[in-house]
Amino acid sequence: MHRTGTTRRSALTATGALALGAVLTGCGDGADSRSASGGADAGTASLRAGTALRAAAxxxxxxxxxxxxxxxxxxxxxxxxxxxxxxxxxxxxxALGGPPKAASGSPAPAPPAAPTDARAALRELAGEERRVADSRAAALLTAGPELARLLASIAAAGAAHAYLLTELAKEPPA
Structure with missing residues (x-):
């Protein structure tokens, strides 16, 4: 006796073929519509944002x-x-691309004068390292993958520097 009609195997094969066709069609249409509707603009904006983040860092x-x-x-x-x-x-x-270019030829602002007490100066520098590490960690949310990895690494180093500077400020003067 020969079975007629739909078997489980033929139903699964047909379903798989339809699903594969839908996926391939969806991938093709999405790429075409993105490039036609300004995907280049989004890429350019992303590149500019990454460049601005890198320059700020x-x-x-x-x-x-x-x-x-x-x-x-x-x-x-x-x-x-x-x-x-x-x-x-x-x-x-x-790693961030070297010293930033001064805007309109103006020099970068000078850092504030260091306190006369070495311990106070170390604590102040530790606070600045902490502030910069925190701002880099916050920038991870908007950075691209490569820049995010770099910023995360530098932020972690900055947090370690803040800790070490705080400990250095606690040591008795040599």
Missing amino acids: ARDSASLLSRYEQLAAAHPVTAPGLAPMGAAVREHLA
Whole structure:
């Protein structure tokens, strides 16, 4: 006896073929409609936003590096403890694309003068590192994947620097 009609195997095959066709058609239409309706504009806007985030992060790193250098110069006793962290900030600046370009030829604002007390200056720098790390962590929500990974890494390093600076401020002067 030969079975006539629809078997389970033929029903599954037909359903799979229809689903595959729908998926392939959906993928093709979505890509075409995105490019036709301004997908390039969205890509350009995303690129501009990423560039702006990177430039802001580079400005923050340049400011932090300046603060490290200023603190080491004002309080030479802190220089050995600050040197590795300053070098890391210099590397962060390089990873972000180097020093930011000054807008309209105006120089970047000078950092505030370091306090005369080395411990107070270290605590102030720790606070600045914490603030910058927090702003970079907040920027992760709008950054693209590659920039988000870089910012997350730099934010984690900044949080570690803040901790180390706080501990360095607690040490007795040498």
